Amino acid sequence: MQRLFARIGFPLLAKELTEQAAQRRTYVIRVLYALALFVGAWILFQDILGTGRQGAFGVLGQGREMFVAIVTLEFIGIYLFVPAMSAGVIAIEKERNSLSTLLLTRLSPMTIVLEKFLGRLVPTFTFLLLSLPLIAFTYTLGGVTQGEFWAAAILLVLSGMQVAALAVMCSSFARTAAGAFIGTYLLGVFVHFLLPPCSGWYQFQRISRDASAFSGFTIVSLFTTCGFLAAARVFLVERAFLEPRNVLLEIFKGVDRFFTDLNKVTGGIELVKDRETLPEDKPITWRETRKKSLGTVRYLFRVLAAVETPLLFILVAAAGGVTNMRVSVAGNLLYVLWVLAIALVAVKATSVIASEKSSQTWDLLRVLPLSGREILMQKLSGVRRLIGVLSIPFLTIFAFEWYWAASLSTYGEHTNFVYLAASAASVYLYLGVATWGSFWIGVKLRSQTRAIVASLAVVSLVAALPALAGMPGPHHVDPQSADTAFLLWGIFSPSYFVSLLVTRQFHGWIVAGNLAFYALVWLGLRTFCLRRADRLLDRAEALGATG
Amino acid sequence: MPDRLVAIDVQHLSHSFGEHRALVDVNFQVHAGSLHGFVGPNGAGKTTTLKVICTLLKPDRGRVRVFSHNVVADARAVRKRIGFMPDHFSMYRQMTVGEYLDFFGAAYGLSTADRNRVINDVLVLTDMEGRRDHLISGLSRGMQQRVSLARVLVNDPDLLLLDEPASGLDPRARIELMEILRELRRMGKTVFISSHILSELAELCDSVTIIDRGTIKFSGSMDELALGADAHPTWVLLLATPDDSAAERLRAIAGVLEVLPRNDRPEYRITVETNNGGNALLKGILDAGLAVAAFSAGRRHLNEAFLDLTEQGVR
Known part of the structure; x- marks a missing residue:
């Protein structure tokens, strides 16, 4: 294959495909994708086939519903x-300092972009092919026209190309693979959810109602794909040699300058002052809380203000509304806050060690005459501070909910107290578990990008488990007829427990069981990491007495 | 040698990475207060040995002691006495030079007052006193290397383990680094330096260990290496007058293995079978009727020894 490509003249594409074939990760991702697809399909099919339409003839004509489910998956x-696979495609060359070598070859920048893009399209299309047996099955059941089949296939291919092109553009723009990865997801969310005409999924949902949507999307999709690739070509040359930057720190410093200018008007009042100190007796803590953007008091205060101000505004505005609206607003705010908090804590905790590895300062920390436990505890001090700050908006929402419930007398004083205590406990426990779990992933994986991706993937998977398992949301379950599955999900799933709290479905056993279980998980993870601290730091003394 | 005089004692050290045997029964000692060079081709096992000595890697077999402390059982005591400079820049780029050094001073448990004094001292030693408040990210490579060396010295270590400290430095920065290392030896520090720059090591080091494919090829003083103590000795003869038949007559002397004449002057490198001093050879030369202007032991340069002792090929 490589020889064939070399002869035709796609050396970079040949290299990309050969590299992918040699990496275990390629096969792991493909298997995971296939598992997610087939397990998801199995759950959906069970749901569709198991609603009283059993029997050989009963399912005939039901293929369309299943077809839509598979295409959605x-x-x-x-x-x-696709972003996870493609975001590093050019940024990794920058990290390895090999992009300059590529630019000096006879390959033009556009050829580099296109061959990199094609290199990522091949695995994307293998993903699409994986669903063929499932689609064939739905097609045999009837209810799906050939036109719909081809429309879905073309929409999927175009969407795959569009997302891969977006990832290549971000990769060409960013200095690091981590930056490209985050950028691709953020822009992806923007393009696909805020600009519906650009979203293949949205268009797929419209096809049945409006056939013209199909051709419209084809044009938009091809246009955006070409646009992303053209932008990637420009960035490839202009941003090939970038100095390391801490974008978050630069943003904060920009905000600093803005407030300093404002201070001329206010007479130089400083609400939060970060003293320019040197480390006392805990140097690693000092670095984590003074020299990191998400560690310093001043910058954390700004994060808090950025979250707390709109939150208070929304809550105060909702206070004037009807009860249902208040509950709904507070619940939605809680969901958003949970996503934000878990993501921030997971990324920060993962980066604690992974960033030391990528900046090659890992060995220096390991040879310090501090115990492994001391190093770990000091390294996590910034995360603890972040959790402290993030807990404030949570407590604000809980306090509002408690106040509204108390004023309504719908729930007893005891129930209100349990709600408040359980909600607050869940924040500290879940964020604590996320901290130690993400930290462990960051220690185990060599690259910071891979560690962050793995950590966020695990967190997302844990949160999505009840939905993936087909468990209806707590508001769809009648508390009186709650079964064992409801009880088990409530106890073991954090996302389900949060939903229960939001919808105020209190079950003593679930509250006690869930909090006790996660307290044990938190304690277990913490003890495991601290007891094996020297081993996690890969220090010689932890590995035995030889030598 | 008494234990107190040994800074590093490596006995039967072996280490493997999967199937690859990185170190095979490695033995050598480094005297306290010496400047010891550690040389070998790429992939010879230099960094692996250094990582074992500085407690970052547990040996599969063998015993390694630093100032009598076992690197595995007594790792913390070892860490207090060493300063390790890895082969890559290990910098917190968003810190100033002063903050960076203070960070490590605190990590080694120095009091604030001591840190201030020590940091001033190491900045003077590395000629960086004017850059205390400079951001590390803004420093040149040579300057960052000096900061790295200053960091190694912050805890006043008895033993400095330097992995390729001169790599990537320009000639001036390299010469200045060597001067600093000489100064450190004068201060009584033991310096263990892994490097590829043999010419500079030859001038700088008291002793050297040559490693190739995980095994030690030579370990001893520079004099022993130069005189080839464990090989066939070589002597250098300079004749008072040129003589066309001299080479032939020299080869005829008993015990002579090889005679290599120089083209530009009547000088000959004579390799003999056994090392029994130069007397027998000199007597043979005089008996052969040759007029001797100078006669001395032939010294091998580190470059020559390196090429002789290590195998060819890229690893």
Whole structure:
């Protein structure tokens, strides 16, 4: 294959495909994708086939519903997996300092972009092919026209190309693979959810109602794909040699300058002052809380203000509304806050060690005459501070909910107290578990990008488990007829427990069981990491007495 | 040698990475207060040995001691006495030079007052005193290397383990680094330096260990290496007058293995079978009727020894 490509003249594409074939990760991702697709399909098929339409003839004509479900799963797969596979495609060359070598070859920048892009399209299309047996099955059941089949296939292919092109553009723009990865997802969310005409999934849902949507999307999709690739070509040359930057720190410093200018008006008042100190007796803590953007008091205060101000505004505005609206607003705010908090804590905790590895300062920390436990505890001090700050908006929402419930007398004083205590406990426990789990992933994986991706993937998977398992949301379950599955999900799933709290479905056993279980998980993870600290740091003394 | 005089004692050290045997029964000692060079081709096992000595890697077999402390059982005591400079820049780029050094001073448990004094001292030693408040990210490569060396010295270590400290430095920065290392030896520090720059090591080091494919090829003083103590000795003869038949007559002397004449002057490198001093050879030369202007032991340069002792090929 490589020889064939070399003869035709796609050396970079040949290299990309050979590299992918040699990497275990390629096969792991493909298997994971196939598992997610087939398990998801199995759950959906059970749901569709198991609603009283059993029997050989009973399912005839039901293929359309299943077809839509499979295509939807494929879209989700494209949006989740393609950025993860493609975001590093050029940024990694920058990290390895090999992009300059590529630019000096006879390959033009556009050829480099296109061959990199094609190199990522091949695995994307293998993902799409994986669903063929499932689609064939739905087609045999009837209810799906050939036109719909081809429309879905073309929409999926175009969406795959569009997302891969977006990832190549971000990769060409960013200095690091981590930056490209985050950028691709953020822009992806923007393009696909805020600009519906650009979203293949959205168009797929419209096809049945409006056939013209199909041709419209084809044009938009091809246009955006070409646009992303053209932008990637420009960035490839202009941003080939970038100095390391801490974008977050630069943003904060920009905000600093803005407030300093404002201070001329206010007479130099400083609400939060970061003293320019040197480390006292805990140097690693000092670095984590003074020299990191998400560690310093001043910058954390700004994060808090940025979250707390709109939150208070929305809550105060909702206070004037009817009860249902208040509950709904507070619940939605809680969901958003949970996503934000878990993502921030997971990324920060993962980066604690992974960033030391990528900046090659890992060995220096390991040879310090501090115990492994001391190093770990000091390294996590910034995360603890972040959790402290993030807990404030949570407590604000809980306090509002408690106040509204108390004023309504719908729930007893005891129930209100349990709600408040359980909600607060869940924040500290879940964020604590996320901290230690993400930290462990960051220690185990060599690259910071891979560690962050793995950590966020695990967190997302844990959160999505009840939905993936087909468990209806707590508001769809009648508390009186709650079964064992409801009880088990409530106890073991954090996302389900949060939903229960939001919808105020209190079950003593679930509250006690869930909090006790996660307290044990938190304690277990913490003890495991601290007891094996020297081993996690890969220090010689932890590995035995020889030598 | 008494234990107190040994800074590093490596006995039967072996280490493997999967199937690859990185170190095979490695033995050598480094005297306290010496400047010891550690040389070998790429992939010879230099960094692996250094990582074992500085407690970052547990040996599969063998015993390694630093100032009598076992690197595995007594790792913390070892860490207090060493300063390790890895082969890559290990910098917190968003810190100033002063903050960076203070960070490591605190990590080694120095009090604030001591840190201030020590940091001033190491900045003077590395000629960086004017850059205390400079951001590390803004420094040149040579300057960053000096900061790295200053960091190694912050805890006043008895033993400095330097992995390729001169790599990537320009000639001036390299010469200045060597001067700093000489100064450190004068201060009584033991310096263990892994490097590829043999010419500079030859001038700088008291002793050297040559490693190739995980095994030690030579370990001893520079004099022993130069005189080839464990090989056939070589002597250098300079004749008072040129003589066309001299080479032939020299080869005829008993015990002579090889005679290599120089083209530009009547000088000959004579390799003999056994090392029994130069007397027998000199007597043979005089008996052969040759007029001797100078006669001395032939010294091998580190470059020559390196090429002789290590195998060819890229690893």
